[in-house]
Amino acid sequence: MGLEKSLMLFPLLVLVLGLVQPSLGRESSAMKFERQHMDSAGTGSSPTYCNQMMMRREMTNGSCKPVNTFVHEPLAHVHAACSQKNVTCKNGKGNCYKSSSALHITDCRLKGNSKYPNCDYQTSNYQKRIIVACEGNPYVPVHLDASV
Structure with a gap:
């Protein structure tokens, strides 16, 4: 009897x-x-x-990501942007927020003559505010929309 029950429950477990x-x-x-x-x-x-960093963070697998920004601040400072004044995202959605202060960032831009698999990036450092899209519960950044 125990074996019969197990055999009946097995398909449910697989599902x-x-x-x-x-x-x-x-x-x-x-x-x-x-x-x-x-x-x-x-x-x-x-x-x-x-x-x-683009290679280490898996943004050159299969193709070269053309542009990316790294933020050199504690994650809590970036999360804090989600509680700032709401701004419209580039895609027209209303879930973007601008950081209250400038943050240390690095912009990575693919050089014009660079082609996969030899992704070659220009590295530029700035102090800028960032605009992030936030979602979820807790409300956290899910997309870096811009730096201004």
């Missing part, structure tokens, strides 16, 4: 695991934001910083 498993390895939007944009410990001062 549940099939539904749950794909989401286990999926990167959340907030985690992707951190991977692509946060480097609290870095300074971005090396001319090869962007080449190294």
Whole structure:
């Protein structure tokens, strides 16, 4: 009888695991934001910083991401932007917010003659405010919309 129950429950277990498993390895939007944009410990001062970081953060897999910005501030400072004055995002959505102060950032721009797999980036450092799109509960950055 115990074996019969186990055999009856097995298909149900397979169904549940099939539904749950794909989401286990999926990167959340907030985690992707951190991977692509946060480097609290870095300074971005090396001319090869962007080449190294874009590769390390998996933004040169299959193609070269044309533009990316790294923020060199504590994550809490970036999260704080989500409680600032609301601004319209570039895509017209209303979930963007501008940081209250300028932050240390590094812009990485793909050089014109650069082609995959040899992605070559120009590294530029700035002190600028950032505009981030925020979502979720807790309300956290999920997209870096601009630096101004």
